[in-house]
Amino acid sequence: MSDTKTPGALRDAAAALRRELEARPSLGPKERRAIPQQEMPAQDPRERRGNMEEVALGYSEDQAVVESLRCLGCASRPCVAGCPVSIDIPRFLAQAAKADFDGALATIRAASMLPAICGRVCPQEKQCMAACTVGRIEKDPEKSVAIGRVERFLADRTRSAADRTRSPAGSPRAASRPAPKAPPTGKRVAIVGSGPSGLTAAADLARAGHEVTVFEAFHKPGGVAVYGIPEFRLPKAIVEEEARSLEELGVRVVCDFLVGRTRTIRELMGEDGFDAVYVASGAGLPKFMGIPGEDLVGVFSANEYLTRSNLMKAYDRGRAATPLYAASRVAVFGGGNVAMDAARTALRAGAAEVRVIYRRTEAEMPARAEEIRHAKEEGVIFDFLANPLRILGDEEGRVRAVECLRYGLGEPDASGRARPVPLPGSEYLLEADACVVALGNESNPLVTATTPELAVNGRGNILVDGSGATSMPGVFAGGDIVQGAATVILAMGDGRRAARGIGAYLAREPS
Ligand SMILES: Cc1cc2nc3c(=O)[nH]c(=O)nc-3n(C[C@H](O)[C@H](O)[C@H](O)COP(=O)(O)OP(=O)(O)OC[C@H]3O[C@@H](n4cnc5c(N)ncnc54)[C@H](O)[C@@H]3O)c2cc1C
Numbered sequence: 001m002s003d004t005k006t007p008g009a010l011r012d013a014a015a016a017l018r019r020e021l022e023a024r025p026s027l028g029p030k031e032r033r034a035i036p037q038q039e040m041p042a043q044d045p046r047e048r049r050g051n052m053e054e055v056a057l058g059y060s061e062d063q064a065v066v067e068s069l070r071c072l073g074c075a076s077r078p079c080v081a082g083c084p085v086s087i088d089i090p091r092f093l094a095q096a097a098k099a100d101f102d103g104a105l106a107t108i109r110a111a112s113m114l115p116a117i118c119g120r121v122c123p124q125e126k127q128c129m130a131a132c133t134v135g136r137i138e139k140d141p142e143k144s145v146a147i148g149r150v151e152r153f154l155a156d157r158t159r160s161a162a163d164r165t166r167s168p169a170g171s172p173r174a175a176s177r178p179a180p181k182a183p184p185t186g187k188r189v190a191i192v193g194s195g196p197s198g199l200t201a202a203a204d205l206a207r208a209g210h211e212v213t214v215f216e217a218f219h220k221p222g223g224v225a226v227y228g229i230p231e232f233r234l235p236k237a238i239v240e241e242e243a244r245s246l247e248e249l250g251v252r253v254v255c256d257f258l259v260g261r262t263r264t265i266r267e268l269m270g271e272d273g274f275d276a277v278y279v280a281s282g283a284g285l286p287k288f289m290g291i292p293g294e295d296l297v298g299v300f301s302a303n304e305y306l307t308r309s310n311l312m313k314a315y316d317r318g319r320a321a322t323p324l325y326a327a328s329r330v331a332v333f334g335g336g337n338v339a340m341d342a343a344r345t346a347l348r349a350g351a352a353e354v355r356v357i358y359r360r361t362e363a364e365m366p367a368r369a370e371e372i373r374h375a376k377e378e379g380v381i382f383d384f385l386a387n388p389l390r391i392l393g394d395e396e397g398r399v400r401a402v403e404c405l406r407y408g409l410g411e412p413d414a415s416g417r418a419r420p421v422p423l424p425g426s427e428y429l430l431e432a433d434a435c436v437v438a439l440g441n442e443s444n445p446l447v448t449a450t451t452p453e454l455a456v457n458g459r460g461n462i463l464v465d466g467s468g469a470t471s472m473p474g475v476f477a478g479g480d481i482v483q484g485a486a487t488v489i490l491a492m493g494d495g496r497r498a499a500r501g502i503g504a505y506l507a508r509e510p511s
Helices: 007-023 029-034 061-068 076-081 089-097 100-111 115-121 133-138 145-157 161-164 196-207 237-245 264-269 302-311 338-346 369-378 490-508
Strands: 187-194 209-215 253-255 276-280 300-301 331-332 353-357 381-384 386-393 401-413 418-422 428-430 434-437 475-477
Touching: 007 061, 061 089, 061 145, 076 089, 089 100, 089 490, 100 115, 100 145, 115 237, 115 490, 187 196, 187 264, 196 209, 196 237, 196 490, 209 237, 264 276, 300 302, 302 338, 302 434, 331 338, 331 386, 331 401, 338 353, 338 369, 338 434, 353 386, 401 434, 475 490
Parallel strands: 187 209, 187 276, 209 253, 276 475, 300 434, 331 353, 331 434, 353 381
Antiparallel strands: 386 401, 401 418, 401 428
16 A cells, blocks of 8 residues: 555546446456555645645545445454454445445444544554455455545545535434433443543443543543544544534533542542442553653653644644744654654654654554554654664753664564564664653553552553453443553443443442
8 A cells, every 4th residue: 555646546546446346237256356455545745744634635435435345245254353342344334335325334333433533543454454354365454445444434424514415315414423312310420531432431321321421631532532643643623523422412521620639539439429430541651761861851752742732732833832842853762653643743843854763673563554654755764673772962951862772683572573682882873852752651540549449450550350340349440541552442442341331330239
Protein backbone atom coordinates (compact mmCIF):
# COMPACT_ATOMS: atom_id res chain seq x y z
CA MET A 1 0.00 0.00 0.00
CA SER A 2 1.55 3.33 -0.96
CA ASP A 3 0.29 6.84 -1.54
CA THR A 4 1.59 7.13 -5.07
CA LYS A 5 -1.61 7.99 -6.95
CA THR A 6 -3.58 11.18 -6.53
CA PRO A 7 -6.90 10.95 -4.64
CA GLY A 8 -8.76 11.81 -7.86
CA ALA A 9 -7.05 9.04 -9.83
CA LEU A 10 -7.81 6.47 -7.11
CA ARG A 11 -11.48 7.46 -7.03
CA ASP A 12 -11.86 7.44 -10.83
CA ALA A 13 -10.27 3.99 -11.06
CA ALA A 14 -12.64 2.68 -8.36
CA ALA A 15 -15.70 4.14 -10.15
CA ALA A 16 -14.75 2.38 -13.39
CA LEU A 17 -14.06 -0.90 -11.58
CA ARG A 18 -17.36 -0.75 -9.67
CA ARG A 19 -19.28 -0.31 -12.95
CA GLU A 20 -17.46 -3.29 -14.43
CA LEU A 21 -18.00 -5.52 -11.37
CA GLU A 22 -21.67 -4.60 -11.01
CA ALA A 23 -22.25 -5.46 -14.67
CA ARG A 24 -21.25 -9.07 -14.02
CA PRO A 25 -24.04 -11.51 -13.06
CA SER A 26 -22.15 -12.83 -10.02
CA LEU A 27 -18.70 -12.81 -8.46
CA GLY A 28 -17.02 -16.04 -7.39
CA PRO A 29 -14.07 -16.27 -4.97
CA LYS A 30 -11.58 -16.17 -7.84
CA GLU A 31 -13.03 -12.93 -9.24
CA ARG A 32 -13.17 -11.40 -5.76
CA ARG A 33 -9.54 -12.27 -5.11
CA ALA A 34 -8.56 -10.59 -8.38
CA ILE A 35 -9.96 -7.23 -7.20
CA PRO A 36 -7.04 -4.99 -6.14
CA GLN A 37 -7.06 -3.59 -2.61
CA GLN A 38 -8.31 -0.01 -2.70
CA GLU A 39 -5.57 2.41 -1.68
CA MET A 40 -6.47 5.08 0.87
CA PRO A 41 -6.37 8.54 -0.71
CA ALA A 42 -4.07 10.77 1.33
CA GLN A 43 -2.76 14.31 1.47
CA ASP A 44 0.52 14.83 -0.40
CA PRO A 45 3.37 14.28 2.14
CA ARG A 46 5.10 17.55 1.13
CA GLU A 47 1.98 19.53 1.97
CA ARG A 48 0.73 17.65 4.99
CA ARG A 49 3.96 17.96 7.00
CA GLY A 50 3.10 21.67 7.15
CA ASN A 51 -0.49 21.37 8.32
CA MET A 52 -2.52 19.62 11.04
CA GLU A 53 -5.30 18.41 8.75
CA GLU A 54 -6.12 14.74 8.51
CA VAL A 55 -3.60 12.77 6.44
CA ALA A 56 -5.89 9.99 5.21
CA LEU A 57 -8.80 11.40 3.19
CA GLY A 58 -11.17 8.44 3.32
CA TYR A 59 -12.66 6.12 0.71
CA SER A 60 -15.15 7.29 -1.88
CA GLU A 61 -18.43 5.34 -2.12
CA ASP A 62 -17.06 3.45 -5.14
CA GLN A 63 -13.91 2.49 -3.28
CA ALA A 64 -15.93 1.27 -0.28
CA VAL A 65 -18.16 -0.89 -2.51
CA VAL A 66 -15.23 -2.32 -4.49
CA GLU A 67 -13.21 -3.04 -1.33
CA SER A 68 -16.22 -4.74 0.30
CA LEU A 69 -16.58 -6.96 -2.77
CA ARG A 70 -13.12 -8.39 -1.97
CA CYS A 71 -14.57 -10.18 1.10
CA LEU A 72 -14.92 -13.91 0.35
CA GLY A 73 -17.67 -14.35 2.95
CA CYS A 74 -15.85 -17.44 4.20
CA ALA A 75 -17.74 -19.79 6.52
CA SER A 76 -15.13 -19.73 9.30
CA ARG A 77 -15.37 -15.91 9.71
CA PRO A 78 -11.89 -15.56 11.29
CA CYS A 79 -12.06 -11.74 11.12
CA VAL A 80 -14.87 -11.71 13.71
CA ALA A 81 -12.69 -13.65 16.14
CA GLY A 82 -9.85 -11.19 15.39
CA CYS A 83 -12.01 -8.22 16.43
CA PRO A 84 -11.91 -7.55 20.20
CA VAL A 85 -15.58 -6.48 20.15
CA SER A 86 -16.68 -9.19 17.67
CA ILE A 87 -18.19 -6.92 15.02
CA ASP A 88 -20.05 -9.01 12.41
CA ILE A 89 -17.54 -8.02 9.75
CA PRO A 90 -18.66 -10.33 6.89
CA ARG A 91 -22.23 -9.10 7.34
CA PHE A 92 -21.38 -5.39 7.22
CA LEU A 93 -19.07 -5.92 4.23
CA ALA A 94 -21.80 -7.82 2.37
CA GLN A 95 -24.23 -4.97 3.11
CA ALA A 96 -21.71 -2.33 2.00
CA ALA A 97 -20.98 -4.30 -1.19
CA LYS A 98 -24.70 -3.94 -2.03
CA ALA A 99 -24.57 -0.22 -1.16
CA ASP A 100 -26.79 -0.81 1.89
CA PHE A 101 -24.67 1.64 3.86
CA ASP A 102 -27.20 2.36 6.62
CA GLY A 103 -27.63 -1.37 7.21
CA ALA A 104 -23.86 -1.88 7.28
CA LEU A 105 -23.35 0.88 9.86
CA ALA A 106 -26.18 -0.50 11.98
CA THR A 107 -24.39 -3.88 11.96
CA ILE A 108 -21.18 -2.23 13.20
CA ARG A 109 -22.99 -0.15 15.80
CA ALA A 110 -24.55 -3.24 17.31
CA ALA A 111 -21.04 -4.07 18.61
CA SER A 112 -19.09 -0.79 18.55
CA MET A 113 -20.25 2.70 19.40
CA LEU A 114 -17.16 4.50 18.06
CA PRO A 115 -16.80 3.40 14.40
CA ALA A 116 -15.41 6.70 13.11
CA ILE A 117 -12.63 6.46 15.73
CA CYS A 118 -11.94 2.73 15.38
CA GLY A 119 -11.99 2.94 11.57
CA ARG A 120 -9.12 5.41 11.88
CA VAL A 121 -6.91 4.20 14.73
CA CYS A 122 -7.50 0.48 15.34
CA PRO A 123 -4.43 -1.66 14.59
CA GLN A 124 -6.49 -3.70 12.08
CA GLU A 125 -3.39 -5.29 10.57
CA LYS A 126 -2.80 -7.01 13.93
CA GLN A 127 -6.47 -7.84 14.57
CA CYS A 128 -9.26 -8.43 12.01
CA MET A 129 -6.97 -8.03 8.99
CA ALA A 130 -4.39 -10.39 10.46
CA ALA A 131 -7.05 -13.11 10.51
CA CYS A 132 -8.66 -12.31 7.12
CA THR A 133 -8.66 -15.25 4.70
CA VAL A 134 -7.75 -13.00 1.74
CA GLY A 135 -4.56 -11.85 3.50
CA ARG A 136 -3.74 -15.41 4.49
CA ILE A 137 -4.07 -16.60 0.91
CA GLU A 138 -1.88 -13.70 -0.21
CA LYS A 139 0.48 -14.38 2.75
CA ASP A 140 0.38 -10.64 3.60
CA PRO A 141 -2.06 -9.12 6.12
CA GLU A 142 -1.65 -5.76 4.40
CA LYS A 143 -3.43 -7.30 1.38
CA SER A 144 -6.40 -8.40 3.50
CA VAL A 145 -9.75 -6.71 2.98
CA ALA A 146 -9.23 -3.14 4.30
CA ILE A 147 -11.97 -3.56 6.90
CA GLY A 148 -11.21 -0.41 8.89
CA ARG A 149 -11.26 1.80 5.82
CA VAL A 150 -14.76 0.59 4.92
CA GLU A 151 -15.82 1.06 8.56
CA ARG A 152 -14.51 4.62 8.46
CA PHE A 153 -16.33 5.32 5.18
CA LEU A 154 -19.62 4.12 6.67
CA ALA A 155 -19.24 6.21 9.84
CA ASP A 156 -18.14 9.33 7.93
CA ARG A 157 -20.91 8.98 5.37
CA THR A 158 -23.52 9.30 8.07
CA ARG A 159 -21.72 12.30 9.50
CA SER A 160 -21.47 14.14 6.20
CA ALA A 161 -23.97 16.96 5.78
CA ALA A 162 -24.44 16.27 2.08
CA ASP A 163 -25.54 12.77 2.84
CA ARG A 164 -28.07 14.06 5.34
CA THR A 165 -30.01 15.73 2.58
CA ARG A 166 -30.08 12.79 0.19
CA SER A 167 -30.47 9.72 2.38
CA PRO A 168 -33.08 7.50 0.68
CA ALA A 169 -33.86 5.80 3.96
CA GLY A 170 -35.29 8.97 5.51
CA SER A 171 -33.34 10.23 8.48
CA PRO A 172 -29.65 9.90 7.74
CA ARG A 173 -28.93 9.43 11.41
CA ALA A 174 -31.27 6.48 11.55
CA ALA A 175 -28.43 3.99 11.28
CA SER A 176 -26.18 5.78 13.72
CA ARG A 177 -28.79 6.51 16.32
CA PRO A 178 -28.13 4.51 19.48
CA ALA A 179 -30.40 1.52 20.13
CA PRO A 180 -33.56 2.26 22.18
CA LYS A 181 -33.26 2.52 25.96
CA ALA A 182 -34.73 0.06 28.44
CA PRO A 183 -37.12 1.49 31.09
CA PRO A 184 -35.37 3.23 34.04
CA THR A 185 -34.01 0.82 36.64
CA GLY A 186 -33.55 3.47 39.35
CA LYS A 187 -29.87 2.46 39.67
CA ARG A 188 -27.06 5.03 39.45
CA VAL A 189 -23.63 4.27 38.00
CA ALA A 190 -20.54 6.53 38.15
CA ILE A 191 -17.84 6.21 35.48
CA VAL A 192 -14.33 7.48 36.17
CA GLY A 193 -12.77 8.69 32.90
CA SER A 194 -14.27 9.55 29.52
CA GLY A 195 -11.89 7.63 27.23
CA PRO A 196 -13.11 4.91 24.86
CA SER A 197 -13.58 2.47 27.73
CA GLY A 198 -15.63 4.80 29.92
CA LEU A 199 -17.75 6.03 27.00
CA THR A 200 -18.53 2.49 25.81
CA ALA A 201 -19.56 1.36 29.29
CA ALA A 202 -21.62 4.55 29.72
CA ALA A 203 -23.55 3.93 26.49
CA ASP A 204 -24.29 0.29 27.28
CA LEU A 205 -25.34 1.06 30.86
CA ALA A 206 -27.57 3.95 29.77
CA ARG A 207 -29.22 1.73 27.14
CA ALA A 208 -29.92 -0.80 29.91
CA GLY A 209 -31.92 1.91 31.75
CA HIS A 210 -29.37 2.89 34.41
CA GLU A 211 -28.69 6.53 35.31
CA VAL A 212 -25.07 7.17 34.29
CA THR A 213 -22.68 10.00 35.20
CA VAL A 214 -19.19 10.18 33.68
CA PHE A 215 -16.55 12.08 35.69
CA GLU A 216 -13.62 13.42 33.66
CA ALA A 217 -10.48 15.11 35.03
CA PHE A 218 -9.80 17.19 31.89
CA HIS A 219 -12.02 19.97 30.58
CA LYS A 220 -13.02 17.89 27.51
CA PRO A 221 -14.29 14.30 27.25
CA GLY A 222 -12.68 11.68 24.99
CA GLY A 223 -9.53 10.52 26.81
CA VAL A 224 -6.43 9.81 24.75
CA ALA A 225 -8.51 10.11 21.57
CA VAL A 226 -8.71 13.84 22.38
CA TYR A 227 -5.49 14.70 24.20
CA GLY A 228 -3.06 12.06 22.86
CA ILE A 229 -3.77 11.11 19.25
CA PRO A 230 -3.09 14.13 17.02
CA GLU A 231 -5.61 15.96 14.85
CA PHE A 232 -3.86 14.79 11.65
CA ARG A 233 -4.75 11.17 12.53
CA LEU A 234 -8.02 11.66 14.35
CA PRO A 235 -9.87 14.97 13.98
CA LYS A 236 -11.17 16.12 17.36
CA ALA A 237 -14.55 17.08 15.89
CA ILE A 238 -15.16 13.36 15.28
CA VAL A 239 -14.40 12.40 18.87
CA GLU A 240 -16.60 15.23 20.12
CA GLU A 241 -19.45 14.04 17.94
CA GLU A 242 -19.10 10.43 19.08
CA ALA A 243 -18.99 11.61 22.70
CA ARG A 244 -22.06 13.81 22.09
CA SER A 245 -24.09 10.81 20.95
CA LEU A 246 -24.00 9.80 24.62
CA GLU A 247 -26.07 12.85 25.48
CA GLU A 248 -28.87 11.44 23.33
CA LEU A 249 -28.86 8.52 25.75
CA GLY A 250 -29.17 10.86 28.74
CA VAL A 251 -25.63 10.27 30.05
CA ARG A 252 -24.33 13.18 32.16
CA VAL A 253 -20.67 14.08 31.57
CA VAL A 254 -19.03 16.13 34.34
CA CYS A 255 -15.64 17.57 33.31
CA ASP A 256 -12.90 19.11 35.53
CA PHE A 257 -13.72 16.47 38.15
CA LEU A 258 -10.75 14.51 39.50
CA VAL A 259 -11.86 11.33 41.24
CA GLY A 260 -9.52 10.81 44.17
CA ARG A 261 -9.37 14.59 44.79
CA THR A 262 -12.77 16.17 44.03
CA ARG A 263 -14.52 13.05 45.44
CA THR A 264 -13.18 9.63 46.33
CA ILE A 265 -14.73 6.40 45.11
CA ARG A 266 -15.88 5.70 48.66
CA GLU A 267 -17.68 9.08 48.73
CA LEU A 268 -19.27 8.44 45.34
CA MET A 269 -20.63 5.11 46.58
CA GLY A 270 -21.51 6.43 50.03
CA GLU A 271 -22.87 9.97 50.42
CA ASP A 272 -23.34 10.50 46.66
CA GLY A 273 -25.53 7.42 46.33
CA PHE A 274 -24.01 5.66 43.34
CA ASP A 275 -24.82 1.94 43.23
CA ALA A 276 -21.77 0.97 41.18
CA VAL A 277 -18.59 2.55 39.76
CA TYR A 278 -16.62 1.77 36.61
CA VAL A 279 -12.99 2.91 36.79
CA ALA A 280 -11.62 3.65 33.31
CA SER A 281 -8.97 6.20 34.18
CA GLY A 282 -6.42 5.01 31.60
CA ALA A 283 -2.64 4.96 31.71
CA GLY A 284 -1.63 8.60 31.80
CA LEU A 285 1.62 8.46 33.77
CA PRO A 286 4.61 8.83 31.41
CA LYS A 287 7.70 6.63 31.73
CA PHE A 288 11.17 8.19 31.58
CA MET A 289 14.52 6.58 30.77
CA GLY A 290 16.32 7.59 33.94
CA ILE A 291 19.35 8.81 31.98
CA PRO A 292 21.45 11.90 32.80
CA GLY A 293 20.07 15.12 31.32
CA GLU A 294 16.36 14.25 31.38
CA ASP A 295 15.80 17.31 33.60
CA LEU A 296 17.20 19.75 31.00
CA VAL A 297 15.03 22.45 29.44
CA GLY A 298 13.71 21.04 26.16
CA VAL A 299 13.07 17.47 27.36
CA PHE A 300 9.40 16.45 27.33
CA SER A 301 7.39 13.33 27.92
CA ALA A 302 5.38 12.51 24.79
CA ASN A 303 2.33 12.85 27.02
CA GLU A 304 3.04 16.48 27.84
CA TYR A 305 4.16 17.28 24.29
CA LEU A 306 1.05 15.79 22.68
CA THR A 307 -1.39 17.03 25.33
CA ARG A 308 -0.11 20.59 24.92
CA SER A 309 -0.36 20.26 21.17
CA ASN A 310 -3.80 18.65 21.05
CA LEU A 311 -5.68 20.19 23.96
CA MET A 312 -4.11 23.65 23.92
CA LYS A 313 -3.46 23.82 20.14
CA ALA A 314 0.19 24.51 21.05
CA TYR A 315 1.31 23.46 17.54
CA ASP A 316 -0.12 26.78 16.33
CA ARG A 317 3.03 28.62 17.39
CA GLY A 318 1.87 32.01 16.11
CA ARG A 319 -1.40 32.08 18.04
CA ALA A 320 -1.35 29.56 20.91
CA ALA A 321 -1.21 31.01 24.44
CA THR A 322 1.36 28.36 25.39
CA PRO A 323 3.06 27.39 22.10
CA LEU A 324 5.19 24.25 21.74
CA TYR A 325 8.85 24.70 22.68
CA ALA A 326 10.69 26.10 19.65
CA ALA A 327 13.15 23.51 18.35
CA SER A 328 14.77 22.93 15.01
CA ARG A 329 16.26 19.48 15.73
CA VAL A 330 14.03 17.15 17.70
CA ALA A 331 15.03 13.67 18.92
CA VAL A 332 12.17 11.29 19.79
CA PHE A 333 12.97 8.21 21.89
CA GLY A 334 10.77 5.12 21.27
CA GLY A 335 9.17 3.05 18.50
CA GLY A 336 5.43 2.93 19.20
CA ASN A 337 2.44 4.91 17.94
CA VAL A 338 3.12 7.54 20.58
CA ALA A 339 6.65 8.09 19.22
CA MET A 340 5.30 8.39 15.66
CA ASP A 341 2.67 10.89 16.81
CA ALA A 342 5.27 12.98 18.67
CA ALA A 343 7.72 12.94 15.73
CA ARG A 344 5.09 13.95 13.19
CA THR A 345 3.76 16.65 15.54
CA ALA A 346 7.30 18.06 15.90
CA LEU A 347 7.56 18.36 12.10
CA ARG A 348 4.27 20.19 11.95
CA ALA A 349 5.40 22.49 14.77
CA GLY A 350 8.24 23.65 12.52
CA ALA A 351 11.24 21.42 13.32
CA ALA A 352 13.68 21.18 10.41
CA GLU A 353 14.92 17.72 11.42
CA VAL A 354 13.15 15.05 13.46
CA ARG A 355 14.87 11.79 14.40
CA VAL A 356 13.30 8.74 15.99
CA ILE A 357 15.82 6.76 18.05
CA TYR A 358 14.81 3.13 18.54
CA ARG A 359 16.76 0.21 20.03
CA ARG A 360 15.59 -2.43 17.59
CA THR A 361 14.87 -2.41 13.83
CA GLU A 362 11.77 -1.40 11.90
CA ALA A 363 10.56 -5.03 11.91
CA GLU A 364 10.23 -4.98 15.71
CA MET A 365 8.62 -1.55 15.98
CA PRO A 366 5.29 -1.68 17.83
CA ALA A 367 3.90 1.30 15.87
CA ARG A 368 1.37 0.59 13.13
CA ALA A 369 3.00 -0.01 9.73
CA GLU A 370 0.91 2.79 8.23
CA GLU A 371 2.12 5.30 10.83
CA ILE A 372 5.77 4.39 10.18
CA ARG A 373 5.23 4.74 6.44
CA HIS A 374 3.51 8.09 6.83
CA ALA A 375 6.29 9.35 9.13
CA LYS A 376 8.95 8.35 6.60
CA GLU A 377 7.06 9.96 3.72
CA GLU A 378 6.91 13.18 5.72
CA GLY A 379 10.67 13.19 6.26
CA VAL A 380 11.10 11.74 9.78
CA ILE A 381 14.59 10.15 10.03
CA PHE A 382 14.97 6.81 11.85
CA ASP A 383 18.04 5.86 13.87
CA PHE A 384 17.42 2.14 14.32
CA LEU A 385 19.52 -0.03 16.64
CA ALA A 386 20.44 2.95 18.80
CA ASN A 387 19.59 4.10 22.30
CA PRO A 388 20.17 7.40 24.13
CA LEU A 389 22.82 7.23 26.88
CA ARG A 390 22.61 10.83 28.09
CA ILE A 391 21.28 14.22 27.07
CA LEU A 392 23.79 17.07 27.02
CA GLY A 393 22.94 20.68 27.84
CA ASP A 394 24.41 24.11 27.17
CA GLU A 395 25.44 26.64 29.83
CA GLU A 396 21.78 27.74 30.20
CA GLY A 397 20.59 24.23 30.91
CA ARG A 398 18.97 23.72 27.50
CA VAL A 399 19.28 20.56 25.41
CA ARG A 400 22.10 20.73 22.85
CA ALA A 401 22.85 17.09 21.96
CA VAL A 402 22.10 13.44 22.70
CA GLU A 403 24.78 10.82 23.17
CA CYS A 404 23.61 7.45 21.80
CA LEU A 405 24.96 3.92 21.77
CA ARG A 406 24.56 1.54 18.85
CA TYR A 407 22.91 -1.85 19.32
CA GLY A 408 22.81 -5.23 17.59
CA LEU A 409 20.04 -7.84 17.74
CA GLY A 410 20.26 -10.98 19.87
CA GLU A 411 17.96 -13.90 20.73
CA PRO A 412 14.22 -13.21 21.18
CA ASP A 413 13.23 -11.92 24.63
CA ALA A 414 10.03 -12.53 26.64
CA SER A 415 8.05 -10.33 24.20
CA GLY A 416 9.12 -12.63 21.32
CA ARG A 417 11.03 -9.78 19.66
CA ALA A 418 14.79 -9.93 19.05
CA ARG A 419 16.63 -8.66 22.13
CA PRO A 420 18.62 -5.43 21.58
CA VAL A 421 22.27 -5.96 22.51
CA PRO A 422 24.45 -2.89 23.25
CA LEU A 423 27.67 -2.58 21.25
CA PRO A 424 30.31 -1.20 23.67
CA GLY A 425 32.46 1.63 22.29
CA SER A 426 29.91 2.59 19.58
CA GLU A 427 28.85 5.86 21.19
CA TYR A 428 27.95 8.74 18.86
CA LEU A 429 26.64 12.28 19.30
CA LEU A 430 23.50 13.73 17.73
CA GLU A 431 22.83 17.45 17.77
CA ALA A 432 19.34 18.22 19.12
CA ASP A 433 17.59 21.13 20.81
CA ALA A 434 14.57 19.18 22.09
CA CYS A 435 13.96 15.57 23.14
CA VAL A 436 10.62 13.79 23.44
CA VAL A 437 10.58 10.65 25.57
CA ALA A 438 7.93 8.29 24.12
CA LEU A 439 8.50 5.05 26.00
CA GLY A 440 4.89 4.42 26.95
CA ASN A 441 2.72 5.14 29.95
CA GLU A 442 1.83 3.55 33.25
CA SER A 443 -1.36 3.81 35.26
CA ASN A 444 -1.90 7.02 37.19
CA PRO A 445 -1.82 6.04 40.89
CA LEU A 446 -4.36 8.62 42.17
CA VAL A 447 -7.50 6.46 42.09
CA THR A 448 -5.82 3.38 43.53
CA ALA A 449 -3.86 5.36 46.15
CA THR A 450 -7.08 6.93 47.46
CA THR A 451 -8.99 3.61 47.32
CA PRO A 452 -6.84 1.05 49.17
CA GLU A 453 -9.62 -1.56 48.81
CA LEU A 454 -8.67 -1.91 45.11
CA ALA A 455 -6.15 -4.72 44.57
CA VAL A 456 -3.44 -3.85 42.00
CA ASN A 457 -0.55 -5.71 40.40
CA GLY A 458 3.13 -4.73 40.59
CA ARG A 459 2.69 -2.17 37.80
CA GLY A 460 -0.24 -0.49 39.52
CA ASN A 461 -2.88 -1.94 37.17
CA ILE A 462 -6.19 -2.73 38.85
CA LEU A 463 -6.89 -6.46 39.13
CA VAL A 464 -10.29 -7.63 37.83
CA ASP A 465 -12.12 -10.92 37.32
CA GLY A 466 -13.74 -12.10 34.06
CA SER A 467 -16.66 -9.68 34.49
CA GLY A 468 -14.45 -6.65 35.14
CA ALA A 469 -15.22 -6.72 38.91
CA THR A 470 -12.44 -5.47 41.20
CA SER A 471 -11.72 -6.54 44.78
CA MET A 472 -14.09 -3.78 46.02
CA PRO A 473 -17.80 -4.73 45.86
CA GLY A 474 -19.69 -2.68 43.26
CA VAL A 475 -16.50 -1.31 41.68
CA PHE A 476 -15.51 -2.49 38.21
CA ALA A 477 -12.51 -1.48 36.09
CA GLY A 478 -11.23 -1.80 32.52
CA GLY A 479 -9.27 -0.26 29.67
CA ASP A 480 -5.67 0.90 30.10
CA ILE A 481 -5.93 1.11 33.91
CA VAL A 482 -6.33 -2.70 33.85
CA GLN A 483 -4.47 -3.74 30.69
CA GLY A 484 -1.58 -1.25 30.84
CA ALA A 485 -1.24 0.96 27.76
CA ALA A 486 -3.23 -1.02 25.15
CA THR A 487 -5.55 -0.01 22.30
CA VAL A 488 -8.82 1.83 21.78
CA ILE A 489 -10.71 -1.28 20.76
CA LEU A 490 -9.46 -3.36 23.70
CA ALA A 491 -10.48 -0.54 26.03
CA MET A 492 -13.92 -0.50 24.43
CA GLY A 493 -14.20 -4.29 24.75
CA ASP A 494 -13.47 -3.95 28.48
CA GLY A 495 -16.13 -1.24 28.78
CA ARG A 496 -18.70 -3.51 27.18
CA ARG A 497 -17.74 -6.45 29.41
CA ALA A 498 -17.89 -4.31 32.54
CA ALA A 499 -21.31 -2.92 31.56
CA ARG A 500 -22.61 -6.50 31.43
CA GLY A 501 -20.91 -7.25 34.77
CA ILE A 502 -22.36 -4.12 36.39
CA GLY A 503 -25.81 -4.97 35.01
CA ALA A 504 -25.64 -8.42 36.59
CA TYR A 505 -24.32 -6.97 39.87
CA LEU A 506 -27.11 -4.36 40.05
CA ALA A 507 -29.75 -6.99 39.30
CA ARG A 508 -28.53 -8.93 42.37
CA GLU A 509 -28.43 -5.88 44.67
CA PRO A 510 -31.63 -4.94 46.53
CA SER A 511 -33.08 -1.50 45.54
C1 LIG B 1 -0.27 9.26 21.68
C2 LIG B 1 -1.07 7.99 21.70
C3 LIG B 1 -1.40 7.40 20.49
C4 LIG B 1 -2.14 6.22 20.48
N1 LIG B 1 -2.49 5.68 19.28
C5 LIG B 1 -3.32 4.60 19.25
C6 LIG B 1 -3.76 4.07 18.00
O1 LIG B 1 -3.39 4.51 16.94
N2 LIG B 1 -4.62 3.02 18.04
C7 LIG B 1 -5.08 2.49 19.21
O2 LIG B 1 -5.89 1.57 19.18
N3 LIG B 1 -4.64 2.96 20.41
C8 LIG B 1 -3.78 4.01 20.45
N4 LIG B 1 -3.35 4.49 21.65
C9 LIG B 1 -3.80 3.83 22.89
C10 LIG B 1 -5.25 4.18 23.19
O3 LIG B 1 -5.48 5.54 23.00
C11 LIG B 1 -5.60 3.75 24.62
O4 LIG B 1 -5.36 2.36 24.73
C12 LIG B 1 -7.07 4.03 24.95
O5 LIG B 1 -7.37 5.40 24.79
C13 LIG B 1 -7.38 3.59 26.38
O6 LIG B 1 -8.69 3.95 26.69
P1 LIG B 1 -9.16 4.19 28.19
O7 LIG B 1 -10.59 4.59 28.08
O8 LIG B 1 -8.79 3.01 29.00
O9 LIG B 1 -8.26 5.37 28.74
P2 LIG B 1 -7.96 6.89 28.22
O10 LIG B 1 -8.25 7.07 26.79
O11 LIG B 1 -6.61 7.16 28.71
O12 LIG B 1 -9.03 7.71 29.05
C14 LIG B 1 -8.94 7.83 30.43
C15 LIG B 1 -9.61 9.12 30.86
O13 LIG B 1 -9.71 9.13 32.28
C16 LIG B 1 -9.41 10.44 32.75
N5 LIG B 1 -8.95 10.30 34.13
C17 LIG B 1 -7.79 9.79 34.59
N6 LIG B 1 -7.76 9.81 35.93
C18 LIG B 1 -8.93 10.37 36.32
C19 LIG B 1 -9.48 10.68 37.60
N7 LIG B 1 -8.81 10.42 38.71
N8 LIG B 1 -10.71 11.26 37.65
C20 LIG B 1 -11.40 11.52 36.49
N9 LIG B 1 -10.91 11.26 35.27
C21 LIG B 1 -9.70 10.67 35.18
C22 LIG B 1 -8.33 10.92 31.79
O14 LIG B 1 -8.23 12.33 31.80
C23 LIG B 1 -8.82 10.36 30.47
O15 LIG B 1 -9.66 11.28 29.81
C24 LIG B 1 -2.56 5.64 21.70
C25 LIG B 1 -2.20 6.22 22.91
C26 LIG B 1 -1.45 7.37 22.91
C27 LIG B 1 -1.07 7.99 24.24
